Amino acid sequence: MSKGKIKIKINGKKISCSEGDTILNAANRAGIKIPTLCHDYRLEPYGSCRFCSVEIKGMARLLPACTTPAADNMDISTDSETVQRIRTRLVSLMLSNHPNDCMRCEADGDCSLQDLAYEYNVDGSEYGGERWDLPIRQANPFITYEPNKCIVCGRCVRICNEVVMAGTIDFTGRGFNTVPDTAFRTARTLSNCEFCGQCVSTCPTGALTDKKGRGKGRAKDFKKVRTTCGYCGTGCNFFLNVKDNKVVKVTSDYNGPVNHGNLCIKGRYGYDFIHSPDRITKPLIKKGKKFVEASWDEALGLVAKKFSEILKKHGPDSCGAFSSSRCTNEENFLLAKFVRTVFKTNNVDNCARV
Amino acid sequence: MAVTKTRPKTELKKLLIKVCVGTGGLAAGSQAVLDKFSRQLKSGGIKAEITKKCTQRTGCRGFCAKDVLVDVIRNGKKSTYQFVDTDKVSRIIKEHIIGGTPVKEWLAGPEYEAFHSKGTKVLLKQCGEIDPEDIESYIETGGYKATKKALKMKPEQVIDLIKKSGLRGRGGAGFPTGQKWELCSNAEGSPKYIICNADEGDPGAFMDRSIIEGNPHSVLEGMIIGAYAFGASRGYVYIRAEYPVAITRLKLAIKEAEKKGFLGNNIGKSKFDFDIRIKEGAGAFVCGEETALIASIEGARGMPRSKPPFPVYQGLWGKPTVVNNVETLATVPLIVFKGPKWFSSIGTKTSKGTKVFALTGKIKNTGLIEVPMGITLKEIIYDIGGGCPGNRKFKAVQTGGPSGGCIPASHIDMPVDYESLQEIGSMMGSGGMVVMDDTTCMVDMARFFLDFAQNESCGKCLPCRVGNKRLYERLKDITEGKGREGDIEFLLSLAEDIKISSLCGLGQTSPNPVLSTIKYFRDEYDAHIREHRCPAGVCEAFRKYIVNAEICKMCGKCFKECPSGAITWKRKQPAFIDRDKCVKCGNCYEVCPFHAIL
Ligand SMILES: Cc1cc2nc3c(=O)[nH]c(=O)nc-3n(C[C@H](O)[C@H](O)[C@H](O)COP(=O)(O)O)c2cc1C
Ligand code: SF4
Ligand code: SF4
Ligand code: SF4
Ligand code: SF4
Ligand code: SF4
Ligand code: SF4
Ligand code: FES
Ligand code: FES
Numbered sequence: 031m032s033k034g035k036i037k038i039k040i041n042g043k044k045i046s047c048s049e050g051d052t053i054l055n056a057a058n059r060a061g062i063k064i065p066t067l068c069h070d071y072r073l074e075p076y077g078s079c080r081f082c083s084v085e086i087k088g089m090a091r092l093l094p095a096c097t098t099p100a101a102d103n104m105d106i107s108t109d110s111e112t113v114q115r116i117r118t119r120l121v122s123l124m125l126s127n128h129p130n131d132c133m134r135c136e137a138d139g140d141c142s143l144q145d146l147a148y149e150y151n152v153d154g155s156e157y158g159g160e161r162w163d164l165p166i167r168q169a170n171p172f173i174t175y176e177p178n179k180c181i182v183c184g185r186c187v188r189i190c191n192e193v194v195m196a197g198t199i200d201f202t203g204r205g206f207n208t209v210p211d212t213a214f215r216t217a218r219t220l221s222n223c224e225f226c227g228q229c230v231s232t233c234p235t236g237a238l239t240d241k242k243g244r245g246k247g248r249a250k251d252f253k254k255v256r257t258t259c260g261y262c263g264t265g266c267n268f269f270l271n272v273k274d275n276k277v278v279k280v281t282s283d284y285n286g287p288v289n290h291g292n293l294c295i296k297g298r299y300g301y302d303f304i305h306s307p308d309r310i311t312k313p314l315i316k317k318g319k320k321f322v323e324a325s326w327d328e329a330l331g332l333v334a335k336k337f338s339e340i341l342k343k344h345g346p347d348s349c350g351a352f353s354s355s356r357c358t359n360e361e362n363f364l365l366a367k368f369v370r371t372v373f374k375t376n377n378v379d380n381c382a383r384v
Numbered sequence: 385m386a387v388t389k390t391r392p393k394t395e396l397k398k399l400l401i402k403v404c405v406g407t408g409g410l411a412a413g414s415q416a417v418l419d420k421f422s423r424q425l426k427s428g429g430i431k432a433e434i435t436k437k438c439t440q441r442t443g444c445r446g447f448c449a450k451d452v453l454v455d456v457i458r459n460g461k462k463s464t465y466q467f468v469d470t471d472k473v474s475r476i477i478k479e480h481i482i483g484g485t486p487v488k489e490w491l492a493g494p495e496y497e498a499f500h501s502k503g504t505k506v507l508l509k510q511c512g513e514i515d516p517e518d519i520e521s522y523i524e525t526g527g528y529k530a531t532k533k534a535l536k537m538k539p540e541q542v543i544d545l546i547k548k549s550g551l552r553g554r555g556g557a558g559f560p561t562g563q564k565w566e567l568c569s570n571a572e573g574s575p576k577y578i579i580c581n582a583d584e585g586d587p588g589a590f591m592d593r594s595i596i597e598g599n600p601h602s603v604l605e606g607m608i609i610g611a612y613a614f615g616a617s618r619g620y621v622y623i624r625a626e627y628p629v630a631i632t633r634l635k636l637a638i639k640e641a642e643k644k645g646f647l648g649n650n651i652g653k654s655k656f657d658f659d660i661r662i663k664e665g666a667g668a669f670v671c672g673e674e675t676a677l678i679a680s681i682e683g684a685r686g687m688p689r690s691k692p693p694f695p696v697y698q699g700l701w702g703k704p705t706v707v708n709n710v711e712t713l714a715t716v717p718l719i720v721f722k723g724p725k726w727f728s729s730i731g732t733k734t735s736k737g738t739k740v741f742a743l744t745g746k747i748k749n750t751g752l753i754e755v756p757m758g759i760t761l762k763e764i765i766y767d768i769g770g771g772c773p774g775n776r777k778f779k780a781v782q783t784g785g786p787s788g789g790c791i792p793a794s795h796i797d798m799p800v801d802y803e804s805l806q807e808i809g810s811m812m813g814s815g816g817m818v819v820m821d822d823t824t825c826m827v828d829m830a831r832f833f834l835d836f837a838q839n840e841s842c843g844k845c846l847p848c849r850v851g852n853k854r855l856y857e858r859l860k861d862i863t864e865g866k867g868r869e870g871d872i873e874f875l876l877s878l879a880e881d882i883k884i885s886s887l888c889g890l891g892q893t894s895p896n897p898v899l900s901t902i903k904y905f906r907d908e909y910d911a912h913i914r915e916h917r918c919p920a921g922v923c924e925a926f927r928k929y930i931v932n933a934e935i936c937k938m939c940g941k942c943f944k945e946c947p948s949g950a951i952t953w954k955r956k957q958p959a960f961i962d963r964d965k966c967v968k969c970g971n972c973y974e975v976c977p978f979h980a981i982l
Pocket of ligand 9: 404408409410447448449452
């Protein structure tokens with residue numbers, strides 16, 4: 031469907047956008063920032079946190095920018111007094127049912143709620159009243175769930191259902207007691223969960239955290255090293271979170287062009303091998319029945335010698351190379367170049383298949 | 385066309401017994417009454433006169449407070465009995481059916497007549513008269529004529545007709561029905577759907593249930609006509625599973641309508657295909673909200689979606705969908721049949737036709753009433769409702785259920801229409817009307833509705849999920865004597881913020897009971913907070929359990945009810961409560977006929 035252009039006004043600034051664009055998208059494109067919380071551009075617009083609410087001339091109520099389509103001649107304000115008042119209200123309401131325990135929290139320094147509490151300078155203490163007192167959930171080998179820190183934005187539920195399509199979690203309970211959980215509050219196990227950690231990655235607070243990294247450091251302690259996943263040919267990008275020269279955990283790179291921050295269990299949690307004592311770090315040459323440690327020169331010399339012998343005896347087509355889908359594009363390119371120019375054959379392939 | 389089987393009219397003239405077997409009637413034991421009538425008539429040898437059909441299962445006539453109601457029509461003369469139980473059956477048969485003299489003391493009194501004659505029965509006219517389990521009974525009284533008429537018109541003409549009538553949605557917001565159909569008709573996408581909203585979740589409301597139980601075909605007809613008008617090929621009735629009688633009757637009605645060719649393919653040879661399915665809801669209040677209802681039909685958790693986009697553009701399965709209330713749809717065939725002029729002649733300039741209300745609370749005559757729009761509250765409460773029981777002082781009325789607000793006695797001359805109700809801070813809602821007298825505490829009332837709202841909130845959006853909880857908690861504190869200076873301002877500002885920032889109609893309206901009670905009864909809040917006093921004497925925390933010797937009439941009733949021996953009472957002496965022994969059970973407070981206990 032081809033959509034026409036429409037004209038809107040945001041904070042007095044005239045903007046042209048496409049019909050069907052949400053107010054949020056139109057604003058972002060025009061460089062106007064609207065704070066969001068339940069929004070994740072990988073997910074369908076949802077409108078639950080109401081944090082992106084804006085004032086539209088002629089409307090009695092505020093409307094969320096993330097779900098509301100822009101309409102011709104809309105006159106929008108993203109920072110009016112009412113908008114600011116509602117944002118402050120929302121943050122304080124969130125904090126009124128929150129442990130407010132940043133000093134011990136895994137998410138300290140990497141938590142949207144913490145940032146908002148600081149920005150709006152509220153603590154939610156004016157309400158008094160009930161706070162959740164739900165047990166911490168540790169049964170899953172990769173994910174720790176602290177429901178008391180959940181702000182019920184629904185991002186975990188939606189990513190699990192819309193992107194992963196695993197359907198592991200949904201909202202349970204009603205009213206104040208609404209909280210994301212598995213059916214019948216069973217543990218996330220292999221029978222219902224893929225352990226992809228997508229829910230953890232999208233969680234804006236410390237409610238869902240990577241279990242393996244717990245207690246090993248927080249955002250400010252880490253050096254983030256952007257890298258490509260070594261497990262498959264998709265080539266997902268992510269950040270290795272490094273502290274004291276050790277990889278402590280993997281976090282999403284939302285700007286990764288292939289994966290937009292999405293990862294599977296291997297990429298997100300399969301990093302134990304990096305510091306494994308079993309890891310082979312030097313070439314081994316089989317001598318008799320035993321592998322013996324060797325230098326790189328020695329090993330590569332041996333390989334070159336053997337290939338040369340075969341090529342001389344049986345010709346170029348007697349050799350070929352099969353590359354792993356774990357290799358990067360650059361490595362694959364180099365291998366192909368090598369086979370064609372050194373072996374002088376086209377016998378080259380890769381296991382990556384769709 | 386199918387030949388209509390005529391009923392044995394002559395026999396009907398002689399003797400007809402109608403027993404109320406609506407949910408109200410059934411709860412009062414009407415099945416047993418009905419069985420006893422047929423058994424006794426049979427064994428009494430009154431066989432030629434009465435056939436099985438004569439004992440019609442009439443739908444609800446809206447006066448359940450007097451159930452079981454039984455009509456005996458003998459020689460064309462109708463007498464209505466109230467509070468009938470199985471013990472009364474024999475005497476009615478002996479004296480009235482055989483003897484010819486109605487049992488006077490059991491007949492429904494003038495209240496029954498007033499209840500029925502003051503209103504304008506248009507929609508409810510057939511409820512209680514026709515047999516809801518027999519399509520012939522409906523057809524005989526003009527049923528499905530409107531459908532046939534509509535199918536001969538062009539769809540646009542049908543929409544036009546509904547627009548001209550001025551019909552507005554009866555589900556709450558009062559959106560013009562014709563306009564809704566037109567929007568959907570012009571919306572891109574197919575197939576299109578029509579959904580009948582029979583979720584009816586307002587506490588105390590049972591208008592929609594009664595219409596479906598008493599006249600299910602009128603609702604089906606409304607759906608068929610609507611579907612034809614804006615081009616829907618499938619209809620759903622979303623009905624709460626707590627309405628088993630309504631569901632059974634609806635299922636039967638659909639089957640019968642299919643048999644008669646009013647549903648199915650090529651209806652009335654007009655090349656119009658349409659079928660209807662029933663979806664039973666699990667009774668969440670929020671599932672009455674149209675987008676949550678749609679999510680529920682789709683098999684998801686019943687949580688509302690942000691609007692826009694509106695369901696007329698993107699509804700069920702993302703297709704153009706009209707959601708209409710039961711009463712709205714049941715009105716449609718009447719408009720098509722009698723014409724828009726007839727309909728718009730009833731009511732006010734902007735609110736046309738009649739509206740059904742469920743009158744409950746502190747009122748003498750509770751039950752269903754149908755009144756023309758624009759009628760004053762005074763007429764409803766005094767002329768139809770008979771005022772408050774015990775001639776207590778009428779204080780306020782809550783319309784619109786938990787979404788509405790209270791209207792104080794000072795506004796009793798106000799007309800009941802969409803705009804007037806909105807203006808005063810309440811709303812039409814789906815038709816609940818709860819009457820309160822001077823024994824109702826307005827803070828406690830607000831607390832009750834907020835408790836409902838915070839329990840029924842779907843939990844999706846923050847202001848409603850947490851905000852309503854905080855409103856409720858503060859109201860609870862006030863009723864428990866823990867109110868503090870500044871609480872009213874706290875409530876007002878939080879309520880306002882919830883209203884403007886919540887996602888769906890539930891959160892947008894749930895603070896109304898707080899706002900309107902503060903607006904009109906702020907002194908009651910002040911009394912609780914500053915004087916530690918509940919003027920209506922409802923909030924138990926403020927009870928002192930002291931006998932006011934000046935009011936005490938020395939009857940000794942409290943003395944007899946006290947479980948802990950805290951009361952001393954001697955003839956000709958006012959009672960005295962030993963507060964050390966008192967366990968605050970409240971018995972004496974409840975039982976004292978003179979409200980002498982503070
Ligand atoms: C919380 C909530 C509950 C509702 N419950 C009902 C209901 O029980 N029945 C109903 O017909 N409409 C209900 N509505 C209104 C519907 O969303 C919708 O507006 C209505 O069914 C449209 O029909 P109408 O145009 O015929 O009035 C409810 C709305 C809200 C916000
Ligand atoms: S989740 Fe965020 S706000 Fe909550 S304790 Fe942790 S860091 Fe603080
Ligand atoms: S780990 Fe993946 S599959 Fe498991 S709950 Fe989270 S998102 Fe769903
Ligand atoms: S666990 Fe995290 S992502 Fe899921 S709803 Fe709670 S705060 Fe949002
Ligand atoms: S206003 Fe309440 S009921 Fe409506 S979506 Fe929000 S939480 Fe759910
Ligand atoms: S409140 Fe109960 S225990 Fe106390 S005086 Fe009254 S009846 Fe007795
Ligand atoms: S019931 Fe009331 S009037 Fe009777 S003795 Fe007790 S306090 Fe007095
Ligand atoms: S970001 Fe728009 S409502 Fe949450
Ligand atoms: S069921 Fe008898 S009046 Fe309602």
